[in-house]
Amino acid sequence: MRCRPAGPEDFTFLATMLGEAAIWRPDKPKPTADQVLADPRYALYLAGWPKQGDHGLVAEQDGPVGAAWFRTFTESRHGHGFVAEDVPELAIAVITSRRHEGIGRRLLLDLIEASEAQGYAALSLSVNDGNPARGLYESVGFQLVEKPHGSSLTMIRHAARSN
Numbered sequence: 001m002r003c004r005p006a007g008p009e010d011f012t013f014l015a016t017m018l019g020e021a022a023i024w025r026p027d028k029p030k031p032t033a034d035q036v037l038a039d040p041r042y043a044l045y046l047a048g049w050p051k052q053g054d055h056g057l058v059a060e061q062d063g064p065v066g067a068a069w070f071r072t073f074t075e076s077r078h079g080h081g082f083v084a085e086d087v088p089e090l091a092i093a094v095i096t097s098r099r100h101e102g103i104g105r106r107l108l109l110d111l112i113e114a115s116e117a118q119g120y121a122a123l124s125l126s127v128n129d130g131n132p133a134r135g136l137y138e139s140v141g142f143q144l145v146e147k148p149h150g151s152s153l154t155m156i157r158h159a160a161r162s163n
């Protein structure tokens, strides 16, 4: 398995992974890439990909098996996990058949490293309080931000040097 930077050609795969992250419960039918992009709640995580400041990774082994990426947002237009304009929000998913092999952790750690290398002082995310991914996020240093939106939790991880 290797992690490589995501480019414009990965847009559809990233959209498929966005659908996996948006409808994360294993028993729920997943939206297609087109369906997720047609939903304004999710489309903003990928519209115009790749935009200035976007950064993503694709895990590959005989084809793409997972992806993680981040994007910065504005006060006027942002997703659930928004904290500040200079704190990118990340999204991550691994294809169902390849979960629990360490791919998600590898993507997350590599994405964190990339964000720090690019000078970002923190990363944020949104996770449902029932999603076991929360344990993964906590294990790499994400902490809860106050003010949850219902069952949707916002988490932030500060870069090592700003702690």
Ligand SMILES: CC(C)(COP(=O)(O)OP(=O)(O)OC[C@H]1O[C@@H](n2cnc3c(N)ncnc32)[C@H](O)[C@@H]1OP(=O)(O)O)[C@@H](O)C(=O)NCCC(=O)NCCS
Pocket (backbone or CB within 6 Å): 020, 021, 022, 024, 092, 093, 094, 095, 098, 099, 100, 101, 102, 103, 104, 105, 106, 126, 127, 128, 131, 132, 133, 135, 136
């Ligand atoms: C979250 C996700 C990206 C993790 O990827 P992964 O390759 O399965 O994760 P890893 O194998 O690297 O496991 C890392 C940790 O994930 C956590 N985890 C994630 N999903 C889990 C599950 N269903 N059950 C138990 N632990 C889970 C565990 O803490 C695990 O730690 P461990 O290996 O020490 O037990 C993947 O499960 C996924 O795509 N889920 C659906 C989409 C999603 O929920 N995205 C995040 C939205 S906020």
